[in-house]
Structure formats: C-alpha cells, structure tokens
Amino acid sequence: MTPWFVQKYSHGLDFPNLPYYIDGDVRITQSFAILQYIARKYNLYGDTIEEQATIDMVSQTVNDLRSAAWVTYNDPKFHQIKDEWKKTVPGRLGDLNKFLEGKTFVLGTKLSFVDFVVYEFMEWYRQCIPDVFEQPELANLNSFQLRITEIPQIKEYLNSDKFKSWPFFAPVVNFGFSKAS
Numbered sequence: 475m476t477p478w479f480v481q482k483y484s485h486g487l488d489f490p491n492l493p494y495y496i497d498g499d500v501r502i503t504q505s506f507a508i509l510q511y512i513a514r515k516y517n518l519y520g521d522t523i524e525e526q527a528t529i530d531m532v533s534q535t536v537n538d539l540r541s542a543a544w545v546t547y548n549d550p551k552f553h554q555i556k557d558e559w560k561k562t563v564p565g566r567l568g569d570l571n572k573f574l575e576g577k578t579f580v581l582g583t584k585l586s587f588v589d590f591v592v593y594e595f596m597e598w599y600r601q602c603i604p605d606v607f608e609q610p611e612l613a614n615l616n617s618f619q620l621r622i623t624e625i626p627q628i629k630e631y632l633n634s635d636k637f638k639s640w641p642f643f644a645p646v647v648n649f650g651f652s653k654a655s
C-alpha cells in the first residue's frame with residue numbers, strides 16, 4: 475500500500491487530508507463536510523429547518539463531549555484514572571440520555587445522519603469500557619445504541635469484512651491502538 479504522505483497530493487483534493495471522499499466530480503475532505511454531503515444526498519438531514527436545527531444542535535453537543543473525552547484519552551495516566559472516569563460518564567452524558575427519552579432516533583422516529591454521529595461517539599466509550607452504558611442512568615443511550623446496530627444495513631455492515639473495529643485511534647493515544655491498552 476502506498477504510504478499516505480506519498481499519495482497525499484495525487485487525488486486532486488483542495489485540502490488533502492484523511493478521510494477524503496470522492497463522488498464523481500465531488501472531491502472533499504473534512505469528516506463533517508463528508509457526512510453532511512452524504513446526508514444531503516441521501517435525504518438524511520431532516521426535512522424542515524426545525525429538524526435540521528435539532529440535528530445541528532445534537533451534533534455540536536456531541537462534538538463538545540468528544541473534545542472532553544479526547545482530553546481524557548490523551549491523559550498519560552489514563553489507565554489509572556479509567557475506573558474513576560467511568561463513574562463520571564452518567565453526569566457527562568445525562569442531557570443526551572434525557573433527550574433520547576421516548577425517542578427511537580434523535581428526530582423521534584425519523585432516521586438522520588446525526589444518529590450515526592451519536593452512535594460513533596458512544597463507541598469511544600464502549601470500546602474502552604464495554605459495560606459503561608449498562609449503568610441505569612444511561613438506559614436510553616444503551617437502548618439507542620443497540621437499536622442502531624439492529625438497522626438491517628448497519629447489522630450487515632458490522633458483520634462484514636468491510637467493518638474494521640480496531641485500531642480505534644492512532645498509536646499516540648493512550649487507548650485504542652494496542653489491544654493491551
């Protein structure tokens with residue numbers, strides 16, 4: 475396989491980076507721009523500006539939570555603080571758990587791309603502490619995550635060779651590269 479830094483400038487990308495996405499004449503980088511492009515193309519970005527505002531609010535809330543989790547994963551003492559950190563998760567994700575009360579997906583019953591943003595973010599926790607969402611205060615998130623894995627196309631993908639569960643992060647992070655960590 476050609477190393478990324480050798481091929482980086484060969485794809486006609488304006489801002490070469492990983493991940494990149496090429497769809498005909500569309501050549502884009504930036505994870506969120508890619509997500510939004512796919513969501514708009516496949517009608518997964520809500521149907522009204524109110525729904526779109528909800529999607530944007532939840533996705534940006536997840537981004538904030540993700541930044542906080544990222545700091546923890548990069549703490550050199552991560553493995554020592556992991557168990558204590560687990561206890562703080564219900565407090566950190568409490569609003570998100572409450573928001574999902576009585577809903578199948580973020581928009582209620584309608585699937586949108588932000589459901590996958592929430593799912594992927596939850597994997598950051600679950601891959602590190604497998605039973606983290608079994609805490610009673612996180613029951614809505616726990617059932618939400620299971621529901622996403624039960625979507626037939628997602629289930630098929632998760633069970634296929636295309637799905638790579640590991641490594642989760644780059645080697646520099648204290649969790650998610652070496653299986654021992």
Ligand SMILES: N[C@@H](CCC(=O)N[C@@H](CS)C(=O)NCC(=O)O)C(=O)O
Nearest residue numbers: 478482490491492493503504505506
């Ligand atoms: N904001 C960018 C960050 C992209 C990024 O940091 N990519 C990392 C991998 S996660 C990388 O290795 N980029 C290759 C490069 O910098 O050439 C995004 O969301 O896509």
